[in-house]
Amino acid sequence: GAGVSQTPSNKVTEKGKYVELRCDPISGHTALYWYRQSLGQGPEFLIYFQGTGAADDSGLPNDRFFAVRPEGSVSTLKIQRTERGDSAVYLCASSVQNNEQFFGPGTRLTVL
Amino acid sequence: EDQVTQSPEALRLQEGESSSLNCSYTVSGLRGLFWYRQDPGKGPEFLFTLYSAGEEKEKERLKATLTKKESFLHITAPKPEDSATYLCACHSGGSNYKLTFGKGTLLTVNP
Numbered sequence: 418g419a420g421v422s423q424t425p426s427n428k429v430t431e432k433g434k435y436v437e438l439r440c441d442p443i444s445g446h447t448a449l450y451w452y453r454q455s456l457g458q459g460p461e462f463l464i465y466f467q468g469t470g471a472a473d474d475s476g477l478p479n480d481r482f483f484a485v486r487p488e489g490s491v492s493t494l495k496i497q498r499t500e501r502g503d504s505a506v507y508l509c510a511s512s513v514q515n516n517e518q519f520f521g522p523g524t525r526l527t528v529l
Numbered sequence: 530e531d532q533v534t535q536s537p538e539a540l541r542l543q544e545g546e547s548s549s550l551n552c553s554y555t556v557s558g559l560r561g562l563f564w565y566r567q568d569p570g571k572g573p574e575f576l577f578t579l580y581s582a583g584e585e586k587e588k589e590r591l592k593a594t595l596t597k598k599e600s601f602l603h604i605t606a607p608k609p610e611d612s613a614t615y616l617c618a619c620h621s622g623g624s625n626y627k628l629t630f631g632k633g634t635l636l637t638v639n640p
Contacts, residue, residue, distance in 0.1 A: 421572070448626065450626070450628075452628075457632065458632055459533075459616050459618070459630025459631050459632050459633055460573065460616075460618075460628070460630050461630070462627050462628060462629070465626050465627065467626075472626075473624070473626070473627065475622075476627075508572050508573070510572075515625045515626045516578075517563070517575050517578055518563075518575070518628065519575060520565075520572035520573045520574070520575075521572050522570075522571055522572045523571075523572050
């Protein structure tokens with residue numbers, strides 16, 4: 418079956434611009450997660466959705482970052498006024514309840 | 530603060546040379562320890578979940594074990610296609626959803 422998909426696969430933007438990253442979870446998975454992975458590091462937790470609501474957004478680094486999941490399926494991670502330090506691979510994962518998390522291929526964000 | 534530490538950072542093996550990767554953790558009230566495999570340019574691929582000390586799980590040439598302080602990923606007679614970064618993660622912050630990852634072990638298996 419189809420796994421987690423993320424678009425775009427690569428995004429290059431300029432400092433100060435706004436970006437949106439999209440995640441399509443595995444059908445039927447109620448839980449959705451966003452992580453950020455820098456080179457040579459493991460993924461770092463950003464936010465967790467159970468259904469439509471953000472149950473835990475404690476990993477978002479600051480108020481430039483925001484994520485939504487309006488219908489309990491697709492999620493969008495939004496970053497305002499991008500900075501060079503935001504450059505990383507943004508990973509999305511989904512799971513049935515809080516079981517094993519299945520990851521998408523990621524979006525590589527580069528801020529020039 | 531919950532921490533996950535993996536060693537070694539990198540490991541080179543000859544095909545058929547068995548070895549083990551280590552994951553030590555300091556997490557209050559472990560609710561699950563996970564192993565993932567990550568190939569370059571791809572997202573982590575789920576391998577195993579372990580919940581309690583003494584538990585073991587196997588898949589092909591891989592076996593994961595868990596004690597109260599650490600987990601091992603044993604690789605028996607590896608093949609070049611086993612080359613990847615292996616990530617260990619734990620549920621953290623007292624939650625059953627937030628994963629804290631280690632930095633990973635980059636495994637290279639030479640033919």
